Amino acid sequence: MQLIIAAVGHKMPAWITTGFEEYVKRMPPDCRIVLKEVKPQDRTGNMSAGAAMQIEKTRIEAVLPKGARIVALDERGQDPSSVQLSQHLQKWRGEGRDVAFIIGGADGLDPELKNRRPIDAPLQPDPAARHGPGIAGRATVSRLVDYPEPSLPPGIA
Secondary structure, three states, X not given: OEEEEEEEOOOXXXXXXXXXXXXXXXXXXXXXXXXXXXXXXXXXXXXXXXXXHHHHHHHHHHHOXXXXXXXXXXXXXEOOOHHHHHHXXXXXXXXXXXXXXXXXXXXXXOHHHHOOOOOXXXXXXXXXXXXXXOOOOOOEEEEEOOXXXXXXXXXXX
16 A cells, blocks of 8 residues: 655655655555655746646646545645544555545645545535634645545544
């Protein structure tokens, strides 16, 4: 299993590289972590935020492995505890599929990418999801795409 972090941005600061390397060491050997930096769209001229997010969406999709589970990170999403995230990771490891955590650029993620549902496993809306502003500087899970509601770990509505 491979965990992919696809983040819009380039020339990441040293503290991100240091943090990434520390977390790579903490993961089980069968969970290889790969950071894929996605070039942000240059916003010179009159390009709208929507157009920039659409271009970045295409770039994100280009670095994702086929068939990977997509987890969009967004400040307006759910805020699972460490234990809940660990439960998700344990289940995903059992499935053997790659998992891609996607992080948008300055304007966020394209709505189509955040809300994508695979044909074989529709995601049910989460009535417990937070829809207000998130905690500044902290990404939370917006969608667990391809995660059927009946198989959610205990404690997650």
